Amino acid sequence: MKILLVGGFLGSGKTSFILQLAHYMAEKMGIANIAVLENEIGELSIDDKLIKGSGFEVRSLFSGCVCCSMAGELPVTIHTIEKEIHPDWLLMEATGLAFPDSIRDNIEFSLGITCRICSLADAKRWDRIIQAMNELVSDQIASADVVLINKIDLVDEETLKRVEESVRNINSKAYVSPMCAGNEIPEGIFEEVLREV
Amino acid sequence: MAEEKDFITEEDHHGHGHSHVHDCSHEHHDHDSYHDHDHHHGTVHISHHEGAVIGAMQGSIPIADYDKAEKLLASKMREAGRLVTEAGGIIGHIKFIVTEAGRCGQISVTDTDEHIRHFEGGNCRAEGVAIVFGVADDKLTEILTDTIGKILEKG
Numbered sequence: 001m002k003i004l005l006v007g008g009f010l011g012s013g014k015t016s017f018i019l020q021l022a023h024y025m026a027e028k029m030g031i032a033n034i035a036v037l038e039n040e041i042g043e044l045s046i047d048d049k050l051i052k053g054s055g056f057e058v059r060s061l062f063s064g065c066v067c068c069s070m071a072g073e074l075p076v077t078i079h080t081i082e083k084e085i086h087p088d089w090l091l092m093e094a095t096g097l098a099f100p101d102s103i104r105d106n107i108e109f110s111l112g113i114t115c116r117i118c119s120l121a122d123a124k125r126w127d128r129i130i131q132a133m134n135e136l137v138s139d140q141i142a143s144a145d146v147v148l149i150n151k152i153d154l155v156d157e158e159t160l161k162r163v164e165e166s167v168r169n170i171n172s173k174a175y176v177s178p179m180c181a182g183n184e185i186p187e188g189i190f191e192e193v194l195r196e197v
Numbered sequence: 198m199a200e201e202k203d204f205i206t207e208e209d210h211h212g213h214g215h216s217h218v219h220d221c222s223h224e225h226h227d228h229d230s231y232h233d234h235d236h237h238h239g240t241v242h243i244s245h246h247e248g249a250v251i252g253a254m255q256g257s258i259p260i261a262d263y264d265k266a267e268k269l270l271a272s273k274m275r276e277a278g279r280l281v282t283e284a285g286g287i288i289g290h291i292k293f294i295v296t297e298a299g300r301c302g303q304i305s306v307t308d309t310d311e312h313i314r315h316f317e318g319g320n321c322r323a324e325g326v327a328i329v330f331g332v333a334d335d336k337l338t339e340i341l342t343d344t345i346g347k348i349l350e351k352g
Contacts, residue, residue: 010289010328011307016314041246042326043253046292050303053316065246096289096328097247125307132287132330136247182312 001082003090003113004193005103007140008120009129010096013150015047016181017120018091022056024190025089035059035087037077039066041095057085065095067102074103075110097136101143118193119144123178124154126163141170146193152178241338241346249289250334252341255324256349263297269348270295270323271304271311277327277344278306284340286332293325293345323349 004021006014018036025031038048040062048060059081064070081090092115094100100117107113119140122129126149130137141147147167152160160178167176175192179185242253260266274291281288291306304325305312325345329337 011305040326041249042251042328043242043244044255044324044326046294046303046325049294049301050314050316053301063244069246095246097249122307128287 001087001090001113003078003092003107003115005092005094005100005107005115005117006120007094007098007100007103007117007144008096008150009122009133009137009140011125012096012120012122013181014093014096014120015050017118017148017150017185018093019051019054020181020185021190021193022051022054022091024185024187025194026056028187028190031088033057033085033087033089035081035085035090037061037081037090037092039070039093039095039098041065041097047093057087065098066106067094067098067100071102071106074106078107078111078113099136099139099143101139104143116146116193116196117144118146118148120181121147121149121163121167122151123149123160123163124151126159126166130166138170141167141174144171144174145196147171147174147176148181148189148193149176149178150181153180153182240351241341243334243338249328249330250332250337252327252329252337253325254341254345254349256351258295258323258348259350260348263295263300266297266323267295267302267304267313270345271306271313273344273348274304274306274325275311277340278308280340280344281327281329281332281337282308284332284336286336287330289328289330291325291327291329293323295323 006018008014022034025034035057036051038060043063045060045062048058052058061070061077066074094103104115107115149163177189179189244251258266270293278288278291288307293304295302301316303314327341
């Protein structure tokens with residue numbers, strides 16, 4: 001089982017991206033068995049209903065974050081998913097407040113599985129969010145193998161350039177690409193996200 | 198019910214969170230959340246995480262027409278978002294699921310604009326959360342009660 005961890009701040013478009021990615025994997029790559037693990041900090045589970053409604057196998061961990069308060073439950077849940085669903089791929093959506101590297105460390109340490117991290121950045125709200133939540137958002141970007149700058153349809157070229165520079169200053173090693181998860185995402189982005197897992 | 202604040206700040210989390218793993222999943226339900234403003238309309242359930250204030254609500258919208266209900270809920274969510282921003286807070290997101298007779302929609306507000314996605318679904322109820330920063334518990338409760346709470350009924 002391969003694991004892709006999708007991180008990024010609240011409202012950055014993680015669920016929309018995962019939906020398109022899962023469809024691409026199933027329909028274009030012919031991967032039949034894809035599972036999605038949703039983690040939500042709220043006491044109500046919201047995103048899992050949307051993904052379930054699209055026909056994918058979904059498990060949820062809510063009322064806490066698997067990078068901290070629910071860290072102990074994560075390996076057990078992944079192990080159960082592997083045992084019951086036998087997915088080729090597990091797409092895991094972190095909460096918008098999660099530190100992805102902490103989740104990756106937990107999975108590697110507990111299960112011996114290396115996972116790839118794709119983090120999303122909200123181009124429209126970047127300036128505000130990076131200022132107010134600098135440590136969290138910087139960590140989300142810094143630990144990513146791929147950073148997708150989302151919602152580029154809502155910003156002008158100058159803003160996009162500034163966001164991209166800011167992202168690259170935080171993480172110069174990651175593959176960085178602008179995109180709009182509200183529209184059709186180019187296949188090249190999916191290929192990059194799934195590379196070397 | 199008395200408030201028992203026990204949330205971790207971003208700084209605290211970063212300082213401790215990566216060096217150890219602990220499982221307090223059975224306790225955080227209780228020590229980090231409480232109900233407030235239990236009016237006849239939608240009840241707001243407040244909890245905390247990482248400095249965020251999370252207000253959860255669920256109930257039914259007493260309108261038979263799904264499209265009208267969805268539109269009304271979206272407008273109340275926009276209004277809640279505007280009030281959070283006006284109160285000096287930052288919206289993480291405000292997300293609700295609304296359904297009627299198999300029609301499902303997810304409404305998401307991250308600024309003051311909403312994004313609606315439709316999907317196939319069963320018997321979901323109107324339910325959702327607002328995750329915000331920099332706004333006191335009472336203020337978020339007041340905002341949600343005075344906006345979305347006005348159109349949600351229990352049950």
